Amino acid sequence: MSGKEFFVNRYRQLGWRFREVEPRQAIRLNQANAKGKNLPERLEGLGVELEKVPFLVSGYWVGKTRVSVGATAEYLLGLYSIQETAAQIPATLFTALKGKTVLDACAAPGGKTNQLADLMNNCGTIVALDVNKDRLAALANHLERCHVRCCVVYGLDARRSSGLNLKFGRILLDVPCSGNFAADPQWFSRRTLEDVERNAAVQREILAEAVKCLAPNGEIVYSTCSLEPEEDELNIDWAIRNLRLQIQVVDCYGDDGLTEVFGRKLDASVARCKRIWPDKTQGFFACKLKKKEESQ
């Protein structure tokens, strides 16, 4: 079960009419490093047209540009990072990050790890994991470029994170996923429903492991760049039924999560998730979870 027609038909059943999109390149200011440096003006002086993303504090869309935004001195000095618009959302869903012990369970290449450090103003601790050893070097480069001070990186599978013997107040699960057509022009020819289901199973394992490491009153943010409900709403519906988690209301860009998927009714609270169909951004899904109180 694969191919463009198959997936487009699924999206139609989920209430979205397929159209080709070309998400705009975006950057995120590293506020701690860029403070007082008039960065948007500096970039505009280099010939980079910027447009503020209305739903992000530090995000800008890149318009016409005379230079590559990945090769300016300002980029190399860590004043900003190149980060897709929707991918800037998950880290902002946490409350009160400063001083917390944070797990970034699937961290490479490190865009969100840097964002977390920036939101924490380098106060607290980030433990960043990635199972792919080759991608750890890219993560380390990112951390050095952005002058991150509060992070320790391990080459470790997120499904083994309880082995760290630490409890985390905040856990980011930007889990490995099937991706989406807006981020990959070859997506429809590469992906099958079997891939999606395999990824969804791994994601459930990661979720279950994260719950073991979550401190009392802690928060998990779960995100994917997949449009497939198996990796999104269905996994979250499974998590609230099996892991004693509850979904928190979040105020961010995106539509409500689906509560009916291919004829199957999900828990009504799944609507608190955010589903972003490709348009101004790539496709994305995010939600915030907390453990249920013992009495609930």
Added chain:
Amino acid sequence: MKPLTVFGSRFGGRVALNPEFVLERAQRYYLLNPTLRKVTRADFFYAGFYLGKVKNGIFFPSFNFLNILAPIAANKVVLDRKAAWLFICGRDIFRKGIVKLMGSQQRGDYTLVMNEFGECLGFGVVTGNLEEDGKVAIRNVLDVGDFLRREF
């Protein structure tokens, strides 16, 4: 710690890091705050503020370490916009691109290279041609363009 202090002294600066919070692993040096130190296991890949590494007996600083040095180093040059761009592209520095010279600039001295905004772009070695136009004044040793070159 010694490679760090020796390297810092070559810029006419005295590095004062608390050795208790400097961690060495596989000849790489990291600065860790006390909280991070508590949770860091021996098998980490990267931790805290990376300071640099020793390879074949030579210390290779990180850009973090150059930024620690920047406020305390005596030897600095400030470049104009064009020379700053050429420097981060890996090029050496000519006299005409230098806006300001600070500290000792004798042949063989290390000097930090700054842009017009006071940001550290890397470092170089003075070649001794600071008064002569048309000749390399400072040889590029390390610049921030390295982030692009090391990834590809």
